[in-house]
Amino acid sequence: xxxxxxxxxxxxxxxxxxxxxxxxxxxxxxxxxxxxxxxxxxxxxxxxxxxxxxxxxxxxxxxxxxxxxxxxxxxxxxxxxxxxxxxxxxxxxxxxxxxxxxxxxxxxxxxxxxxxxxxxxxxxxxxxxxxxxxxxxxxxxxxxxxxxxxxxxxxxxxxxxxxxxxxxxxxxxxxxxxxxxxxxxxxxxxxxxxxxxxxxxxxxxxxxxxxxxxxxxxxxxxxxxxxxxxxxxxxxxxxxxxxxxxxxxx
Amino acid sequence: xxxxxxxxxxxxxxxxxxxxxxxxxxxxxxxxxxxxxxxxxxxxxxxxxxxxxxxxxxxxxxxxxxxxxxxxxxxxxxxxxxxxxxxxxxxxxxxxxxxxxxxxxxxxxxxxxxxxxxxxxxxxxxxxxxxxxxxxxxxxxxxxxxxxxxxxxxxxxxxxxxxxxxxxxxxxxxxxxxxxxxxxxxxxxxxxxxxxxxxxxxxxxxxxxxxxxxxxxxxxxxxxxxxxxxxxxxxxxxxxxxxxxxxxxxxxxxxxxxxxxxxxxxxxxxxxxxxxxxxxxxxxxxxxxxxxxxxxxxxxxxxxxxxxxxxxxxxxxxxxxxxxxxxxxxxxxxxxxxxxxxxxxxxxxxxxxxxxxxxxxxxxxxxxxxxxxxxxxxxxxxx
Numbered sequence: 249x250x251x252x253x254x255x256x257x258x259x260x261x262x263x264x265x266x267x268x269x270x271x272x273x274x275x276x277x278x279x280x281x282x283x284x285x286x287x288x289x290x291x292x293x294x295x296x297x298x299x300x301x302x303x304x305x306x307x308x309x310x311x312x313x314x315x316x317x318x319x320x321x322x323x324x325x326x327x328x329x330x331x332x333x334x335x336x337x338x339x340x341x342x343x344x345x346x347x348x349x350x351x352x353x354x355x356x357x358x359x360x361x362x363x364x365x366x367x368x369x370x371x372x373x374x375x376x377x378x379x380x381x382x383x384x385x386x387x388x389x390x391x392x393x394x395x396x397x398x399x400x401x402x403x404x405x406x407x408x409x410x411x412x413x414x415x416x417x418x419x420x421x422x423x424x425x426x427x428x429x430x431x432x433x434x435x436x437x438x439x440x441x442x443x444x445x446x447x448x449x450x451x452x453x454x455x456x457x458x459x460x461x462x463x464x465x466x467x468x469x470x471x472x473x474x475x476x477x478x479x480x481x482x483x484x485x486x487x488x489x490x491x492x493x494x495x496x497x498x
Numbered sequence: 499x500x501x502x503x504x505x506x507x508x509x510x511x512x513x514x515x516x517x518x519x520x521x522x523x524x525x526x527x528x529x530x531x532x533x534x535x536x537x538x539x540x541x542x543x544x545x546x547x548x549x550x551x552x553x554x555x556x557x558x559x560x561x562x563x564x565x566x567x568x569x570x571x572x573x574x575x576x577x578x579x580x581x582x583x584x585x586x587x588x589x590x591x592x593x594x595x596x597x598x599x600x601x602x603x604x605x606x607x608x609x610x611x612x613x614x615x616x617x618x619x620x621x622x623x624x625x626x627x628x629x630x631x632x633x634x635x636x637x638x639x640x641x642x643x644x645x646x647x648x649x650x651x652x653x654x655x656x657x658x659x660x661x662x663x664x665x666x667x668x669x670x671x672x673x674x675x676x677x678x679x680x681x682x683x684x685x686x687x688x689x690x691x692x693x694x695x696x697x698x699x700x701x702x703x704x705x706x707x708x709x710x711x712x713x714x715x716x717x718x719x720x721x722x723x724x725x726x727x728x729x730x731x732x733x734x735x736x737x738x739x740x741x742x743x744x745x746x747x748x749x750x751x752x753x754x755x756x757x758x759x760x761x762x763x764x765x766x767x768x769x770x771x772x773x774x775x776x777x778x779x780x781x782x783x784x785x786x787x788x789x790x791x792x793x794x795x796x797x798x799x800x801x802x803x804x805x806x807x808x809x810x811x812x813x814x815x816x817x818x819x820x821x822x823x824x825x826x827x828x829x830x831x832x833x834x835x836x837x838x839x840x841x842x843x844x845x846x847x848x849x850x851x852x853x854x855x856x857x858x859x860x861x862x863x864x865x866x867x868x869x870x871x872x873x874x875x876x877x878x879x880x881x
Contacts, residue, residue, distance in 0.1 A: 291701050297709070363704045367771035384704045385725060388712050407768050407806055414810060415770015422813045449768045450821040450869065451806035 282308040283399045286326060286356070288319035288345070289334040294384065298332060298361070298391075305392045316340020320348045323356050329399040333378065335362035335369055342369065346376035350484070359398040361391070371412045375483040379476060380404025402469065403476050410448035413475055417442075420482070435478040444471040511672035514665060517618055522564055525611045529553070529560050532606035539602075542593035549591040552584050552604050574615040578628065581609035582635040589639050600640035600647045609636075613654060617662035621669075625662025629655045695731060703728035750775040753784060753816060754809055760789050765805035765820075774811045776876060783850045784818060784874055787858070790846035791820040791870045799824020799867065814876060815856070821869040847872070 285307050289295040292314075299309045311322040316339040323331050331349070335342040346358055358378040360370070363385075370381055380398045382391060383406075394404045420434035437445065440461075447457045454468045461468075533553055540546055559580060563573075584605040589597050596602050603609070609632050617625025633654055636647035703724045710721020752773040761767045776784065788807055795805045803824040810817040847870060851858040856874040 293705055294701065297705065363700050367769070371771040384701075385707045385728065387708065407766060407808075411768030411808060411810075412771050415772060418770065418811050418813070419772050446808065446810060446819070449806070449808045449810075450819055451766065451768075451804065451823065452821070 282306055283330065283395070284308050284310045284326065284328040285330045285332060285395060286311040286313065286319070286322050286328045287332045288313040288316075288322070288337065289332075289361070290314050290337045291334070294334070301388050301391065302332075302395065307392075307395065314338075316342075316345050319345050320352075323349055323354055324352055327354070328356050330395050331356045331358045332395065333358055333360050333373075335360055335373060341372075342378070343372040343376040346373055346378050347487075350377045357398045357401060359394055359404060367412055370409065371416060374409065374413070374476070375416070375479055377480055381406060381409045403473050405448055405472055405476075407449050407451045410445050410472075413479060414442070414445045414449060416479060417445075417475070435482045437475060437478070441471050441475050444468055445475055448472060511668045513668040514618060514672075517614075517661070517665070518567075518569060521611065521614050521618070522567065524614075525560050525563060525608070528606060528608040528611060529556055532556070532604065532608055535602060535606050536604065539593050539596070542595070543591065544593065544597070545591040549587070549604050552587050552591065556580070556584060556605060556608060569615075569619070571616070571619050574612050574619065577615065578612035578631065581605060581612050581632065585609050585632070585635050586639050589641070598640065600636055600645050603636065603639065610654065610657065613658045614661055617658045618665045620662065621666040622659050622662035625658030625660075625665075626655065627658075629658030700728060700732060703731065751778045751781045753781050753818075756781045756785050757788060757807060757809065757818075760785050761792065761805075761807050765792055765795075765807050767807050767809070769809040770811060772811075774809055774816060776816060776874070780854055780874065783854055784816075784872070787847045787850040787872060788818060788820055790850075795820070795822040795824065795868070803867070816874045816876060818872045818874065819869060820872075821867055823867040825867075 285302050287295055287299045287302070287309060289298065289312075295312055295314065299312060302309050310326040310328050313319040313322045314337075316337045318339075319331065319333060319337065320340070333342055333345060337345075340348075342360060342362075349356065349358070357380075359380040359382065360373050360378045361382050361384055362370070363383070374381060379401070380394055380403060382394045382404060386394070397404050417435070417437050421436060423434055443461070444457060447460065448454075452460070454465050454472075457468045458465045536543065536546075536549055536553065543549055559577065563577070585603045588600075588603040592602075592604055613625065613628040613632055616628040620627075629651075633647060633651040636650075637643060637645060640647060706724035707721045707728060710717040710719075710724065753776045754767065754769040754774050756776075757767055757769075792805055792807075795803055799805075799822045803822045805820060805822040808817075808819040808821070810819070848858045851872045851874060854874050855877075856872060858870060858872045861869040861871060
């Protein structure tokens with residue numbers, strides 16, 4: 249599906265919404281020391297350009313990787329604040345990279361940067377622990393902003409991503425309730441969270457959403473953050489359950 | 499398996515091949531049976547020597563057919579003639595009882611071989627005709643209509659027709675399978691192309707787009723051109739429709755995919771990763787309504803306005819929301835437009851959605867543009 253989670257025409261005065269609508273405390277992470285970033289992309293062209301942009305903006309690029317396995321090892325070795333990850337790299341899918349890092353207990357936050365995401369790939373990477381997704385055609389400013397936000401532990405949500413997350417909750421909600429007691433119930437969104445997610449999906453900025461719902465910008469941010477956390481938590485529980493089942497049956 | 503290496507024929511069918519193999523063995527066994535049954539009644543045979551000569555001819559034929567594995571119609575029509583002759587020879591060479599009652603013949607059951615073969619080649623009609631021919635020959639041998647062969651005719655006719663019908667089904671299945679394989683190959687090729695394009699061209703176009711904009715001026719214009727092509731190409735490789743497949747699977751369609759075509763140029767489609775299935779007629783109406791909404795965006799919010807089309811699958815209903823970031827239209831103005839007869843907005847969207855048993859409403863918020871929300875029940879329309 250083109251233009252779903254990503255659309256090069258989207259960036260515009262308002263199109264960068266979730267990013268542009270951010271409040272004023274951005275870049276605070278840069279106050280003490282430069283943010284450390286690892287860039288993983290199998291295209292040298294992109295890898296170099298992204299790294300250069302980051303260095304020019306005062307970030308410290310502590311490592312680069314050209315495939316999935318080395319993205320994992322570089323990230324574990326250098327413990328960066330942010331891993332900028334291309335979705336489709338040789339050797340390992342983006343979701344597998346995220347899962348490996350999570351399993352190894354890496355504190356690095358992951359921002360996915362991709363030229364065109366198949367919705368399934370984007371969703372599985374987000375579920376596996378990435379907290380942001382940006383298309384490569386986003387402008388340099390948007391990109392740098394996204395890296396800062398990711399480093400601060402804030403989700404980088406586009407309208408397309410909100411749609412994917414919302415769709416995933418809808419899907420989970422429509423599954424029959426588990427019969428066995430030890431199977432975790434599907435996570436549910438609160439009414440507010442659903443409302444916020446739907447508004448983000450329609451391309452509204454956090455600021456606009458805050459104005460419409462008479463809540464603070466920060467609250468909007470928290471709602472979005474919560475939806476992501478619930479999804480990732482559910483994914484982890486599912487993985488553990490799957491691993492235990494496999495372990496018992498073998 | 500390389501499809502090009504062997505020319506595809508009907509006999510690629512496993513079922514048909516197995517039947518031909520069985521027939522080849524049956525021909526030998528039938529001959530052994532014929533020989534044995536002649537041995538049992540050899541004392542009463544009118545011309546044992548000539549009967550054995552008939553068996554000899556059939557043996558040569560059987561040996562040839564066993565080795566050559568021929569499956570063409572011509573050879574089996576010849577086999578039919580030979581079998582008929584062998585049946586007729588019963589009249590003169592066999593025991594008087596066989597010759598007059600037809601309870602057995604010199605070829606025994608061997609004459610059924612060409613019936614089966616022709617059924618396999620020509621299908622149920624061929625099998626029916628072949629079985630009727632051989633029955634007629636057997637009745638002619640006895641020289642009396644109301645005879646043993648007539649009462650056995652049912653079995654032979656059933657054999658010919660049923661096997662022929664089976665062959666027909668096997669052939670149809672085989673053709674279906676071939677088509678499915680071809681389609682699969684098509685999809686695989688498309689995926690391969692998509693990967694290649696994704697890894698090379700799209701990356702480069704996205705790069706030009708971004709760099710161009712960063713540099714500014716003339717380069718920014720080049721960047722915009724690259725962006726446009728990137729969008730088109732991505733649409734092509736990711737959302738390429740397979741019309742044949744869509745038609746083959748009539749019924750529910752994926753609303754995301756249906757909408758995809760409508761929103762390519764003008765808006766961003768936001769949806770789940772999972773397909774959103776909707777009855778195909780309904781989906782068409784929804785697409786038309788969304789197109790109308792996007793038309794309104796172009797007309798009222800200007801060419802600079804951006805739009806988002808959000809598909810939210812609630813299970814029993816689908817909610818499609820179209821929002822733009824234009825100046826927005828007040829509720830009063832929409833009502834006013836409806837009253838003054840300028841129903842463009844209402845009828846083309848509301849009408850369609852209400853026909854589907856759903857409802858549509860307009861929302862507008864300052865700075866938030868105009869929003870159209872359409873609820874469509876997935877089940878049968880109320881009309």
